[in-house]
Amino acid sequence: MTSDRAELIARKSEVIRELAGTRRRLEAAQQAADSGARADRLSSLQAEVTRLQAEEGRLRLAIDRAQQPAPALKEKLPVQEKFDVFITAGYDPDKADSLLAVAGVDHKSLVPVADKPMIWHVVNAFVQSGRVGEIVIVGLGPEHGLDFGVAVHFVPNQPSLWASQNAGVRRLREINPADRLIIGTTADIPLLTGEIVNHFIDQCRPYDRGLYWGIVPESVMMTGFPESKRSYLSLREGRFCSGDLYLGKLSTAEQIQDKMRGFIKNRKSVVRQLLLLGPGVILRFLFRRLAIDDLLGVVQRALGITGSPVILPFAEAGMDVDKPFQWEQVLDYLARHPEHPANRREEGKIVNGEL
Numbered sequence: 001m002t003s004d005r006a007e008l009i010a011r012k013s014e015v016i017r018e019l020a021g022t023r024r025r026l027e028a029a030q031q032a033a034d035s036g037a038r039a040d041r042l043s044s045l046q047a048e049v050t051r052l053q054a055e056e057g058r059l060r061l062a063i064d065r066a067q068q069p070a071p072a073l074k075e076k077l078p079v080q081e082k083f084d085v086f087i088t089a090g091y092d093p094d095k096a097d098s099l100l101a102v103a104g105v106d107h108k109s110l111v112p113v114a115d116k117p118m119i120w121h122v123v124n125a126f127v128q129s130g131r132v133g134e135i136v137i138v139g140l141g142p143e144h145g146l147d148f149g150v151a152v153h154f155v156p157n158q159p160s161l162w163a164s165q166n167a168g169v170r171r172l173r174e175i176n177p178a179d180r181l182i183i184g185t186t187a188d189i190p191l192l193t194g195e196i197v198n199h200f201i202d203q204c205r206p207y208d209r210g211l212y213w214g215i216v217p218e219s220v221m222m223t224g225f226p227e228s229k230r231s232y233l234s235l236r237e238g239r240f241c242s243g244d245l246y247l248g249k250l251s252t253a254e255q256i257q258d259k260m261r262g263f264i265k266n267r268k269s270v271v272r273q274l275l276l277l278g279p280g281v282i283l284r285f286l287f288r289r290l291a292i293d294d295l296l297g298v299v300q301r302a303l304g305i306t307g308s309p310v311i312l313p314f315a316e317a318g319m320d321v322d323k324p325f326q327w328e329q330v331l332d333y334l335a336r337h338p339e340h341p342a343n344r345r346e347e348g349k350i351v352n353g354e355l
Contacts, residue, residue: 086168128194214243224315
């Protein structure tokens with residue numbers, strides 16, 4: 001075990017050096033004068049940065065696990081092939097929303113993308129992954145007349161995102177009281193695909209942490225959606241935004257609901273979230289010394305659970321639609337990428353609600 005850990009640490013040091021060198025080359029290329037080869041060069045360097053970031057993340061987790069054995073589960077979970085999902089699709093009917101006005105709908109999750117509501121594409125991504133079990137949608141009902149091509153469970157609209165998550169978790173417990181791994185996400189990431197879902201689930205293996213959450217590197221987002229205006233958290237390993245995918249035990253989700261209230265309320269402000277974590281975390285953040293390992297320790301202290309981020313090399317996972325300009329970017333993206341699942345029908349699979 002000691003020898004294996006030493007090898008992992010040595011490799012991580014190499015990757016960090018490679019990453020630093022690649023970032024310097026990327027910065028130099030970005031500052032260079034325009035040339036015919038510039039776009040290809042930038043794309044290649046950005047892809048290499050993303051690959052090295054992902055490798056560093058995997059090595060860091062491997063080192064951590066080699067040092068400290070994973071906590072024993074109180075109840076041994078069966079090997080899962082299917083994962084139940086809850087999707088928050090709530091909205092405030094009394095709050096003015098410029099996106100709804102422009103899109104001509106009265107519910108955010110119904111904003112049309114490729115002739116289907118946003119929520120439809122999220123459900124379809126899980127169906128296409130082949131890994132979905134029960135699907136709970138919080139914030140919609142049968143009265144909206146949506147046909148997802150599969151059975152779903154509806155939960156009425158809730159007064160807040162925190163309440164929506166609570167309601168989704170409770171409904172999954174009602175459907176099946178057994179403890180198991182579940183997935184949570186939101187209805188406003190219409191570019192989600194089955195490939196992204198499968199990548200996220202596979203990267204969470206061996207499922208020995210209480211909670212996993214997706215994050216997307218800034219370099220990936222800037223390549224796919226340079227005008228998305230996402231909020232990023234600056235860490236020693238790079239800058240990241242949320243990927244809006246979460247996986248964990250049902251019992252863990254129940255355990256942390258009250259403690260998560262403040263973080264969910266301040267989810268749009270990195271600074272306000274850090275204020276909830278204490279002065280030590282704030283100082284490391286201000287001096288650019290905050291690392292992913294620091295966040296994992298904070299998660300354990302603040303929520304009483306183990307956790308781990310999953311670096312997603314997909315800009316689509318970080319492209320949520322809150323504003324009209326983001327909706328326009330998604331529509332433009334689909335116009336330029338006819339191969340995206342939202343644009344095509346696949347024989348023998350449920351797409352656009354049809355076989």
